[in-house]
Amino acid sequence: MITVSLILLPLIAGLLALFIKTEQVKRFALFATLAQLALTVFAFVELKNNASSKLLSFNADWIRSMGIHFNVSMDGISMVLVLLTSLLLPFIVLSSFNKERENASVFYSLMLLMQMALVGVFTAMDGFLFYIFWELALIPIYFICLMWGSSAEKSAGAITFKFFLYTLVGSLFMLVGLIYLYQHTGGMNAAFTEFVPKSFEISALYKAGASLTLAQQSFVFWMFFLAFAIKMPIFPFHTWQPDTYVSAPTQGTMLLSGIMLKMGTYGLLRWLLPLVPAGVQEWMHLAIALSVIGIIYASCLAIVQKDFKRLIAYSSIAHVGLISAGIFSLNIQGLQGGLIQMFAHGISVVGLFFIADIILSRTNTRQISSLGGIRNIEPQFALLFLIILLSSVALPLTSGFVGEFLLINGIYQYNAYAATFAGLTVILGAVYMLRSYQSVMLGETNAATSTFARLTSNEKIVLIPLVILTIALGVYPKPLMEIAEPALQNILQIAGIAK
């Protein structure tokens, strides 16, 4: 029931928000997301105390004739991602408090609907339902980017359209894969006593996937992999991402990079690995190769970016590449690292994009070279930026380190050379991050930055908790890791890898 409530709450709140035509809608949205957070924490405690809690699952027939169920449930993996979503949304809402927007009620409504779809994606245990939520999530973000986005070089509409089409094409591949698997569910049971109807239930799909031949599994692998690879995105399916991140409104970018890209990495864990184990074994090498190439490639590109937001966008591709390589290493360290890093990256990337937004709104530029000296005026801002940046370059005792270390650990067990190349992110990340920190924050002030206004209390309310979370999770990641471990072991077991 809790899981259903977690989907219904943002849905209802989102619809209600449409009717609040005043500025109050901000506060309403904040209240709704905080309520959602409280509910999520409750769910977290419930799962911690009772791993097989009935409260967290809900299963009802939806379209009986096709074996489609409204089946939502939370294990440790879902919990971590739902928690991330619930945790980030209040900050994303708050980050927009200073802005006067046209159609504010629609804006906040879309954000809440987005949250609904995301929770749905992370909890759906039915292939069809998963697909529905997956596509639903695309609609609000499409409108957010389209209506409130802006771009200097190209039209925001064209960029958003490309993003929409590109990811939609990926999703369609997944739909093909899903239907293909569905066709292989059901039939006579093992004892040939009973006819089992076809079903989209996740366990039925797992079973169907495992029964396929290698060639068939490879086909399904690619159908799903393309969808996830485009969503994350990993090299070379990433070219929609930098433009979209740059042109989207900050809150849209936060939703995209902080949470939505985790749909892809989550998809790997929940769907791809256990669905077609033999297909994964066959193609993991290529997937890891692409991911590792992506890490180095995107890091190099980040080094030469002049626009701060675009730099973060490329750094995000590098981080996601590491997550995906770790997950494809198919061992518990890689999977744990992947999950923790999804969480940590969500926090740090939202923080970084907010920082970019604060800088842009005060100086009217995101060009790294035309900034500088902000630390002279607002040292507190510089410090908060520094800590988030350190998490992004995986300094120990920040959340970024735990994930990155486990990921490289996992990749190392797969192959030492792959880990060495993936590990270059340790060096390259420091290169582009410190370079941008130096030219934005340090040195003398200039024309663009000399009138830099102090942080408002709203801005501090967003940044300070993010920083505290970063450190808390870096020092004591145990609660998250503990809750995730059984679920991840379970995935490995279904994928036939666990010892």
Next chain:
Amino acid sequence: MIKLVWLVPLLPLLGWMIVGLFGKKLSKGTIGTIASGAVFAAFAVSVGIFLEVTKHKGEFESIKLFDWISAGNFTAAFSFLVDPLSSLFLLIITGVGFLIHLYSTAYMKEDDGFHRFFAYLNLFVFFMLLLVLGDNYLIMFVGWEGVGLCSYLLIGFWFKNTNYNNAAKKAFIMNRIGDLGFLLGILLIFVTFGSISYKEVFDFAGATGAGLSGNATVTAIALLLFIGAMGKSAQLPLYTWLPDAMAGPTPVSALIHAATMVTAGIYMIARSNIIYTLSPVALEVVAIVGILTALFAATIGIFQNDIKKVLAYSTVSQLGLMFLGLGVGAYTGAVFHVATHAFFKALLFLGAGSVIHAMHHEQDIRNMGGLKKYLPITHLTFLLGTIAISGLPPFSGFFSKDEILARAYEHHEFLWLLGILTSMMTAFYMFRLYYLTFHGKFRGTHEQEHHLHESPKAMTLPLIILAALAVLGGLMGIPEVFAHHAHWLQNFLSPVFEKSEMRMLSVHPDVAHEFMLMGIAVLGAVASIYLAYNRYVKAENVPANDDEETSSVQKVIYNKYYVDEIYEAVITKPINKISGALYKFAELQFIDAIVNGIGNMVKQLSGLLRLAQTGNVGFYIFAMVISIIVILITKLF
């Protein structure tokens, strides 16, 4: 007391929090007291721990605080190991650290960033303590990266200056190159031994039955860890950040870039001694890199004119000697040299700071001279430090250096010879520095001369204490030839190195032989000092100005062999160029062009298909009939 070890890092951490959070509201006096007090309290606890360790019998247990990272069979706990090695480092870090804090309260008095400085300094001490206290490699890595961060923050302390910021960034990135090696080393340890805790790894590796001697994996582990050490301890080829790091305030150079952080690499290898002992190849590499660095940096030191740069290259060189020691199996000797070097190099840096303070931020020794009458305490203590580093008996540097060189001689005479050469150069450039600074006529401006003054007590007191340690510190390791079993340090550290010692049966040269080696070393140093005296006191030579013509060899060395320029041309620039080309060609003109191309192709195909939608009903019916026929035919066959 050992159970209270968590207090040691906690105290500076609290100091950091208080100063960092409330520093702006506190007076400078309060800040100085809190920050120095925190480190002093940590020192007091460390002394208690140390005394208990000297009496301790049997195995040293680790003290677990909490679980940190655990996934499957990988676990890393936040737990500490107190044993002779870590307790000795605790004393050095908190003891020398406290003196430098005290010194800084006066040195940094006029600086706007006073509270920031002490916050960073406390944080540094915290991480440094973690580094030596961890009972597994990952906690060492936490401290390792943490001190790197503090080093970054403190090198770029005056953050308005772009050059300083560049130096800070360079230090961080270069260290990160080493850190990647370290990280991969840790992972290989985990994969090989199934654990990263010292006890389990060393017990397994040290077990005689394991048969790991000369094993390729063990060699790989040792070399990967050593890459980390090369970065942190500024060895060839990753040393160039350390001279640049002198951009930081002088107490920082004393604490971080001389006494503590840069010796982390030596700590790491000493801690992992059994792994290195099992791999003669790795030891050979350590020894060769060490001696080459020692020599190379010493030659550069001879031609530097910035008081801090001379000391910086000297530090690189001395660290090289320590690695030589490790490489020839003189683990105790290397740790011994860490200790004595911490005393005399901290002393020399603080002395240099006192000079810079008196000279109003002048660092060029060509503009100094004759300072001994203005700065009597600084002069005397600096002289003692200079003698100690030059290796004259019975000062501390003599004993520790001798121990390393004696072992090097047993290993190979040539290593010893290069070591002697390095020592001679050291004695020369250090006395050159000393003479040019304190003797002769004052060469600065009148304004500077007018303001020359001895530093306040808070600065001279640390100098005096460190000078006493630099003079007497050698007594902790009296060699066997002087007195039987008088090497206290060796006995103290023996539990740490015992597994290695068992495997390294060394043949001690006879007494006469060893005295002869010592005699040569001392004679060499004296000759170098005499040379420096002749040149800079008698002949009153002053190094040439930058624009004067010098011989080409001199020019190459003066410009530090152009190593920075080579790195810039071979690594930095190509990476930027390649990245730029990747962005322009691979990203925009290839990958994205393909994506857009597919989109456009679909658009054009649709454009073609659109032509079929003519609105002509007759055509539609015709198409329908054709299609039905096609379907029927395919179904039939």
